[in-house]
Amino acid sequence: MKSIIIVAALLFSGISFAQGKSKEHKKEHKHDVSKEHDHKKDHKNKHHDEKTEEHDEHKAHGHDKHADKHADKNKGKHGNSAEHRQDGKHRNENSIKTEKPVNDEEVREVIDVKKEESRTVLTEAEEKIASAKVKLEELLKAGTITKESYLLTKEKLSALSKRSIDLKLKVAE
């Protein structure tokens, strides 16, 4: 009887000890992983933030400015420059929104937003390339440009078109 009690006590203490140790391990490990992950995220986010800031700045000074200029130029023709500007603003808002992803879900959201943005910009670019090709043909017919200039521009447009297709494939991946 005595020995049974001893065995039971030993068994109980052994299991309790093991469970306590396991919980401690779990806690410790989870803490380590989150810390390590946070550190990695911080590092990557820092890098990403820098890139986004740079990109936004670039956009603000370059692309969007240019888009505004282009929209203003065509104001009389289309009358949708405000819409264009709003679109650009929306894009910038998306970039700001996507600055600091905290968890996996947010990262996935940012990826989806960026992919969608790329698709939209690519579609617009393709449309512009198509209209540029038409314009080029018209200019050649009207004799406004030389054959050499025509060929050079056509080559540039083909290269841009190819790049656009490649990028579309990359986005779809």
Add this chain to the structure above:
Amino acid sequence: MKKHTLILAMVAGSLAACSSETEHVENQIEATQEEVVATELMEELESVTEINDEVNALSQEVDQLLEEL
């Protein structure tokens, strides 16, 4: 009898230790899997950001060419 009790206690202790170790390894595997998913996602985000930048650069070039025309 004492000997048997000791052996039994040792076996029980070993089993408990094994169970603890198994749980620990399982936790490690789970944590590693989570980490792998997070790393893959960050890599994907980086790649998508790069593509996005390239797309914007292309768009700028197209605008420029159109303006030149």
